[in-house]
Amino acid sequence: MFLNTYHINLPYKVYWSIIIQEFNIKLKFPRSETCSICDTFALKINNPEKKLEIEKKVHLLKAESFRKKKKKFRRQARAGNIVCSSFDYMENLPLLNLKTNASSTVVFGVHDLGSDRVTMFTYHEGDGRKGSNKVTSTLLTYINNNNEPLDNLVLISDSCCVQNKNQTMVHFLCTLVHCFHAFKTVTIKLH
Numbered sequence: 001m002f003l004n005t006y007h008i009n010l011p012y013k014v015y016w017s018i019i020i021q022e023f024n025i026k027l028k029f030p031r032s033e034t035c036s037i038c039d040t041f042a043l044k045i046n047n048p049e050k051k052l053e054i055e056k057k058v059h060l061l062k063a064e065s066f067r068k069k070k071k072k073f074r075r076q077a078r079a080g081n082i083v084c085s086s087f088d089y090m091e092n093l094p095l096l097n098l099k100t101n102a103s104s105t106v107v108f109g110v111h112d113l114g115s116d117r118v119t120m121f122t123y124h125e126g127d128g129r130k131g132s133n134k135v136t137s138t139l140l141t142y143i144n145n146n147n148e149p150l151d152n153l154v155l156i157s158d159s160c161c162v163q164n165k166n167q168t169m170v171h172f173l174c175t176l177v178h179c180f181h182a183f184k185t186v187t188i189k190l191h
Contacts, residue, residue, distance in 0.1 A: 035158070066191040070113075073154050073189075077114030083148050083183075084113040086156035087139065089130050089163070106130060110142045113156075119146070132168035139172070143182060151184040159190035 041056040070086070077084035092104035106128075108121040121138050128134045139155075153176070157164045173186045 074113040082152040084154040136172040
């Protein structure tokens with residue numbers, strides 16, 4: 001339409017430079033979501049050592065075993081035997097030209113494997129980091145708003161030590177069982 005009206009044919013680089021210089025918008029290719037262990041193996045795999053290839057195969061076998069366990073928990077949740085949810089942070093979403101201290105929006109998702117319902121929590125980076133306190137308080141909000149009368153809770157997440165694999169998470173899970181009496185048993189599976 002623009003070309004038909006004004007008969008101006010500009011190269012792509014002109015548009016690119018105007019977007020970057022005039023509007024201060026940064027354009028990047030999206031990062032693919034892979035685990036850090038796979039990334040490490042990919043970087044080192046060019047090394048002719050067989051040890052790395054074997055370690056990668058073992059890692060992939062463990063990942064497949066975890067997927068099978070997750071399927072089993074999903075079947076149990078759909079049968080109504082347990083409450084099973086997986087949770088994790090998404091990649092940060094950049095904020096464009098906002099005069100705040102926060103440079104991005106943080107998104108935390110909880111997926112109920114029994115009902116396939118997904119709940120997303122968002123906040124900007126100035127309200128808090130991705131630490132264990134934020135994870136446990138967000139999970140508590142989710143549990144309070146989605147309380148199902150079942151005895152067993154299974155939580156599935158990655159094994160990020162800052163967010164999920166620490167004393168704060170253990171104390172939180174103990175509090176759910178022994179203080180709040182929300183569940184009789186709580187299991188957390190980390191991959």
